[in-house]
Amino acid sequence: MVDYTEMWEKLNLDLPAHEHLLNVLGKFYGDIYLSQQKRLKGMEYLDFVISEIHGLRIKELIEAQKAGRKVFGTFCVFVPEELIWAADGICVGLCAGAEIGKGEAEKVLPRTICPLIKSFMGFKLARLCPFTEACDLVIGETTCDGKKKAFEIFSEFKPTYVMEIPQMKRDTDYQLWRDEVWRLKEKIEETTGNKITAEKLGQAIKMINDRRRALQRLNKLRRAIPTPISGRDALLINQISFYDDPVRFTEKVNALCDELEEKVKRKEGVVPKGTTRLLLSGCPMAVPNWKLPYVVESSGAVIVDEESCIGERNTRDLIDENGATLEEMIDNIVSRCMKIDCACFTPNTERIEHIITLAKEYEVEGVIHYTLQFCDPYLVEAYKVEKALEKTGIPILRIETDYSMEDIEQLKTRVEAFVEMVK
Ligand code: BJ8
Numbered sequence: 001m002v003d004y005t006e007m008w009e010k011l012n013l014d015l016p017a018h019e020h021l022l023n024v025l026g027k028f029y030g031d032i033y034l035s036q037q038k039r040l041k042g043m044e045y046l047d048f049v050i051s052e053i054h055g056l057r058i059k060e061l062i063e064a065q066k067a068g069r070k071v072f073g074t075f076c077v078f079v080p081e082e083l084i085w086a087a088d089g090i091c092v093g094l095c096a097g098a099e100i101g102k103g104e105a106e107k108v109l110p111r112t113i114c115p116l117i118k119s120f121m122g123f124k125l126a127r128l129c130p131f132t133e134a135c136d137l138v139i140g141e142t143t144c145d146g147k148k149k150a151f152e153i154f155s156e157f158k159p160t161y162v163m164e165i166p167q168m169k170r171d172t173d174y175q176l177w178r179d180e181v182w183r184l185k186e187k188i189e190e191t192t193g194n195k196i197t198a199e200k201l202g203q204a205i206k207m208i209n210d211r212r213r214a215l216q217r218l219n220k221l222r223r224a225i226p227t228p229i230s231g232r233d234a235l236l237i238n239q240i241s242f243y244d245d246p247v248r249f250t251e252k253v254n255a256l257c258d259e260l261e262e263k264v265k266r267k268e269g270v271v272p273k274g275t276t277r278l279l280l281s282g283c284p285m286a287v288p289n290w291k292l293p294y295v296v297e298s299s300g301a302v303i304v305d306e307e308s309c310i311g312e313r314n315t316r317d318l319i320d321e322n323g324a325t326l327e328e329m330i331d332n333i334v335s336r337c338m339k340i341d342c343a344c345f346t347p348n349t350e351r352i353e354h355i356i357t358l359a360k361e362y363e364v365e366g367v368i369h370y371t372l373q374f375c376d377p378y379l380v381e382a383y384k385v386e387k388a389l390e391k392t393g394i395p396i397l398r399i400e401t402d403y404s405m406e407d408i409e410q411l412k413t414r415v416e417a418f419v420e421m422v423k
Pocket of ligand 1: 147284309342374375
């Protein structure tokens, strides 16, 4: 085991609290992940990445910084990371899925705010996240009110740049977003000292599209019956896509898909034939938020897809690679972003159509609509999702929860009853 204490100390982490976090995370991972049967060989790489999540990857980031590169942290799939890579920067997703820094976060935020926001603030204030500490610049956005206002506070502790996200999809909103993307380009160039050229941007678009293509391939393979990979493992792969080096990650996921393809040919499932197939839909599940997938998959069901930003919503659409000039490429980036059907948009009928399409394509027996507590956009939209699914005859269970373990038994009872009902 490599000792990273000196590196963490230099990043100003709270060492005892950080050690406690790693111990809890290790135990949690062992119980939820390593206890699974019939896992793919390719998952060993993902296990390794998780075991080194605050070690090797951080070391790589720091070494890159020593070589003159800049590290950018983002919180939303709306932020076009291609611009960061095109300027020779490094992009890492910072969304946090644990409540460990909650006490610190509640000193500056209301108690009744979404756990994801509380978590990223808590990670910063409690000095627990080496990714946040390693960032040269954090790029926030104005998707929901909670995030928008939280970045005002967050910026007191970390250099932060905020992008304005449109709330509708009219021509004027496209124009607003195009201007924001150009503004971001300038900010990235200023931070890195590197000019973004058409050649570099074209390469970055291709690199991130390749990662999306690998994840699309994984998702397509999950349509097989019996399902060849657990929802937990598939979620983990999607979560790691936000942290890992994109080229390495794509290569590993494609190798894992080769293995999956063989498994599908042999009609080998990760769960017995007839296990209830469910679609998860709603808020993103950031690392290490594995609570609901664990509950579902220990209640006689398997998750076969995620309609979420850590899932289909992030990987479904590619950027058109045919742009020749910088202007065309940025227009193509804008067009792809504007297809994202986040509940922060109004109206947002595409999302409901997508949920129904996915439910049919993946032959699910039901949908679990998952919202984080106090997330108004997804909580309010749940009404429309429920109505549309009922009309189509697809059973739905609405779950609203946070990152604590307090409601786990209650969730289990509800999920078990739902699984029994849809059988
Ligand atoms: S594009 S889903 S990643 S905003 S859960 S903080 S919405 S109160 S995370 Fe998201 Fe971008 Fe949309 Fe996707 Fe607010 Fe809701 Fe919390 Fe949320």
